[in-house]
Amino acid sequence: MKVEKISRSPIAELKRHVDVIQEAFKQALIPDRVTVEYPRERRIYPDNLRGFIVLDRSKCISCFRCAQICPANAIQMSLYDNFYPGVDYTKCIFCHFCVDSCPTGALASSNLHDMAFRSLEEMKVKATQMTRLPTIVREDKQSVEYFVTKKDWKLQRKKELEDISVLRIIPRIKPRRAFCEEPESCLGCRQCMEVCPHDAIVMERCEITLGGEVIGKGCILKVTEKCVGCGLCVRQCPMQILALKEVE
Amino acid sequence: MQEWQFVMPEKKHKKKFFGNLKAEVIDAKLCCHCAACSAICPVYGITAGDKPIEFPNWVKDCVDCGACVKVCPRWEYKPLNGVGNYVEVISAKSKRFKGQDGAMVTEITATALEMGLIEKAIFVSRDEDWRTKIVTIRDVSQLYDRKVTGTKYCYADSIPALKEAILSSKAVGFVGTPCMVSAVRKMQNSFKKFERVKLVIGLFCTENFYHHQLSEFLLKHKNVDLMKATKTDIKKGKFIVRFVDGSRVSFPVKELEEIIPSGCKVCQDFSAVESDVSVGSVGSESGFSTVLVRTEIAKAIVDKIRERGTAEIKEPDMGAVQKLCDYKIKIHPYPPKKKEEKKEEKS
Ligand SMILES: Cc1cc2nc3c(=O)[nH]c(=O)nc-3n(C[C@H](O)[C@H](O)[C@H](O)COP(=O)(O)OP(=O)(O)OC[C@H]3O[C@@H](n4cnc5c(N)ncnc54)[C@H](O)[C@@H]3O)c2cc1C
Numbered sequence: 001m002k003v004e005k006i007s008r009s010p011i012a013e014l015k016r017h018v019d020v021i022q023e024a025f026k027q028a029l030i031p032d033r034v035t036v037e038y039p040r041e042r043r044i045y046p047d048n049l050r051g052f053i054v055l056d057r058s059k060c061i062s063c064f065r066c067a068q069i070c071p072a073n074a075i076q077m078s079l080y081d082n083f084y085p086g087v088d089y090t091k092c093i094f095c096h097f098c099v100d101s102c103p104t105g106a107l108a109s110s111n112l113h114d115m116a117f118r119s120l121e122e123m124k125v126k127a128t129q130m131t132r133l134p135t136i137v138r139e140d141k142q143s144v145e146y147f148v149t150k151k152d153w154k155l156q157r158k159k160e161l162e163d164i165s166v167l168r169i170i171p172r173i174k175p176r177r178a179f180c181e182e183p184e185s186c187l188g189c190r191q192c193m194e195v196c197p198h199d200a201i202v203m204e205r206c207e208i209t210l211g212g213e214v215i216g217k218g219c220i221l222k223v224t225e226k227c228v229g230c231g232l233c234v235r236q237c238p239m240q241i242l243a244l245k246e247v248e
Numbered sequence: 249m250q251e252w253q254f255v256m257p258e259k260k261h262k263k264k265f266f267g268n269l270k271a272e273v274i275d276a277k278l279c280c281h282c283a284a285c286s287a288i289c290p291v292y293g294i295t296a297g298d299k300p301i302e303f304p305n306w307v308k309d310c311v312d313c314g315a316c317v318k319v320c321p322r323w324e325y326k327p328l329n330g331v332g333n334y335v336e337v338i339s340a341k342s343k344r345f346k347g348q349d350g351a352m353v354t355e356i357t358a359t360a361l362e363m364g365l366i367e368k369a370i371f372v373s374r375d376e377d378w379r380t381k382i383v384t385i386r387d388v389s390q391l392y393d394r395k396v397t398g399t400k401y402c403y404a405d406s407i408p409a410l411k412e413a414i415l416s417s418k419a420v421g422f423v424g425t426p427c428m429v430s431a432v433r434k435m436q437n438s439f440k441k442f443e444r445v446k447l448v449i450g451l452f453c454t455e456n457f458y459h460h461q462l463s464e465f466l467l468k469h470k471n472v473d474l475m476k477a478t479k480t481d482i483k484k485g486k487f488i489v490r491f492v493d494g495s496r497v498s499f500p501v502k503e504l505e506e507i508i509p510s511g512c513k514v515c516q517d518f519s520a521v522e523s524d525v526s527v528g529s530v531g532s533e534s535g536f537s538t539v540l541v542r543t544e545i546a547k548a549i550v551d552k553i554r555e556r557g558t559a560e561i562k563e564p565d566m567g568a569v570q571k572l573c574d575y576k577i578k579i580h581p582y583p584p585k586k587k588e589e590k591k592e593e594k595s
Pocket of ligand 1 (some may be wrong): 528
């Protein structure tokens, strides 16, 4: 298509000016812009949008799962009274694998999505800073929400503000415990015992009997009540005979 | 609370289990290099490959579980020998595949895959220099590769690959020399998960070699560069190497005596008596394989092959097989004849 030459006649010029003034009046009275005027406005996101990660230290069992699963290598375990995770937001890609893999629900998402840091150093958030939401300075005066239907999409501006003090979106976790699915394939290597952070798997020596007769020496492995279901042993087992099972 | 038991084998020396294995099997020159110990070791400390089995730093790193001892076919070694039990024996040649002899190993594997009896099979392929390379066969189409079929006269780490395969699959096929077959049976007796090995094909075998020793021998004494070889074979006491240009070099296997590994020299199992089906060249004319069918699953496969007509079938010469079985007992006496001081056996 060829671009037509703009007419420079006074009438055309005048018409264009009128158009602009008309649009300006329209926008001043009933605006229909779609841009979110952040930070004066804040967009409302769906509940499940992944946000700032918070930690409940009382639930954390120091199993290191989050640190091991993190594809961005953004989680650093640091020693306090025990090991707790800290998130480096220079690396975090907000996949929340850490939250999903946490066996006890110690890690959770929050609905804080816009974080600002003053320096790169500050972006390395420590475990102690993850137990509550950071201080929020709110400048927003109204919230914005998009509605998309098959035909068109609309923007709705509301005067009321969204509450971002809702701390944690608590994942639903059922307590689980390690369980040996095929004891007949146990190598007796005790790697499960070695890796267990809670000494929940114990071993005793015993005699092995077959039909009432002693056929040799062996050991008994026990998964005790101490098991918190972190699943580290499941991953360690070279024969892959351990699994996590839900307990009532 | 859940609890379960496991057996600890009896130790012969006051050392960790690998120390026991080293003293009783490796240092005692009985090791057949089947690599079962390397496969089962929970800390992956035992190394195989093209060198004698070892566990660097075992004094520290061995977790003393005894799994290696449980699966070793040479621990408390009692040689197996003879033709063994079989329900049927045929001499056959596959119409689809090209292999070492009649490509019956390949035909049996392909049929088992097609019948859905196994999901995958562990085969031994090779690189340009005839170093063994493990391949997992998931589809019959992979079996048309001439590098995948055919005999490589070098140790292969098939059992470590087999262990990985059973972790991810419920029905696996395996091909190996008699010592490897025995190792797989020991693994099945000790650890239930190995019941997933549904088909064990044994190869007739008199001896095997380390790749570096064989290739060095061929280069130094016979001026043979394996890079140019298209086939290696042992027939009628001769080691034969064929080349791309059609030429061949052949010499008596006896000349290889000095590089025959000590573990092979105590082995009397020619026909892989513990297999589901054993395949070899002895007992068949050129281009055919002798197939000793020992168990039900193998019988079902061979019946299927017959029904479909995917192989040409003839009568084998069982006299020749029997002769080789007897011969192996003769040349590999156990305990070895010319021995040094007999070791005191005190526990
Ligand atoms: C070390 C060795 C020594 C042998 N010695 C004799 C002998 O003395 N007398 C005799 O009659 N037969 C012997 N055989 C068997 C023979 O060479 C053929 O493998 C057999 O006849 C099967 O032939 P095919 O054409 O049916 O097999 P193919 O269909 O060609 O299949 C060959 C199979 O052997 C496997 N294989 C090849 N190399 C190895 C290896 N190094 N370790 C484990 N698996 C391997 C391949 O994965 C393949 O599955 C020996 C085999 C080996 C591996």
